Amino acid sequence: MKKVVTGNEALAYGAKIARAEVIPAYPITPQTTVVEKIADFMADGEMKAKYIKVESEHSAMAACIAASNAGARTFTATSAHGLTLMHELLFWASGARLPIVMGNINRAMGPPWSVWADHLDSIAQRDTGWMQFYCENNQEVLDTVIQAYKICEDKDILLPAFINEDAFYLSHTSELVDIPDQERVDEFLPPYELQLKLDIDNPMGFGSLVMPEWYMEFRYKIAEAMDRSRKKIQQVSKEFNKMFGRSYEMLDLYRCEDAEAVFIAVGTMASTAKEVVDTMRKEGKDVGVARLRVFRPFPVDEIRELAKTVDFIGVMDRSYSFGYGGAIFSEIKAALYNSDYKPIVKDYIVGLGGKDVTPKVLEKIFTDGLKVRTKGLKDKEIEWIGVKGLGGW
């Protein structure tokens, strides 16, 4: 069934057709319409789940953890200050190996108070042990919810994931989305089975204390599972493609094969960047875009492969780590340091707090990249783009 839906509705439809059974909900702009839509589904009798109205996002994640530990498929959604309030519980979810799936609407952290697109909220959850997906359009949002459950619940993985969509660019913008039939989704996604679960008739202790001689061993198991998830993400994408005719790469390459300079984009910015690539290609400028779809696990092999054929990688970071550069810039450089191919890598800080990243802005960045490719970096390894008073942009 094709329907015109917003990104937030796509998340809600995803939770519904994935048959999420427990929905702890706490509203925050611009996430609210996700849990509103799920409440509508339930009121209309279209979705059977337990809807828990909690008092904070910290409690929302605590409820997800308990429900998932009891063997229920859980879903929640949040944004910015909500996600960061969950921070402590995010570690618990991954440490307890619970395949919780969550939507996060990428929104800036205050102050200054802002409700607009920015990736700092999710980037700051890098080390929590959650897989992180970043979507380009509403169809991908819905498809990723279905895929995420299949990846997370695999017995070789058993880790949580959150799916990011840019505030307003996706959350409140309507697009035509194909919503797969329930029977087909049921065929693709079997029910969630947990071996050892919370059971009042057979009480056990969960999340027990471990002495120093065994702590690292448990953490190593998480590290291994996260490493295995790279293959699993690709495998599930292939299976999904076979069934539903849509596939997604961890690193989505657009006209990179013969490019002299490649630019890394995340989320909705990638669509604009692909347009700009087409325009500049017509002018004989060999640029390409690589959209980073998965930030955790980090697609190290794909980045190293890309580096073999280009002399310059420009990273458009929609977040900044005060003290040194955007996170994706740092990770890409880290991935390349021990590889044989080391293109110049430059960081462009763009679009913080929803500042529009227009084709004009991207064209200037791409032109700068081509120049740096031949003339070298000089002193500007990291550049903030579009800041009033900085000049040149």
Next chain:
Amino acid sequence: MFKTYEDLPLTPITNVSSRTNKTGLWRTFKPVIDYEKCIKCYICWKFCPDVAIIINDFPQIDYDYCKGCGICANECPKNAITMEKEE
């Protein structure tokens, strides 16, 4: 028993409930109720953070789990609970 990380379960789980963990062993001082003074107001039961006070007409301390925090003794309006050093 476990030899390598591969033998471990995915996450630390104990196959017995936490009831087997008798936290009363942590105690340095133990609360003792003077039933001559007790008026059965049950304030000690309300305040006990460890559910270690059992009401059986009069309140009774469950020494298997009481950690000896002394909140009951502090809250008792009749000073009927005293904290005595464990032997």
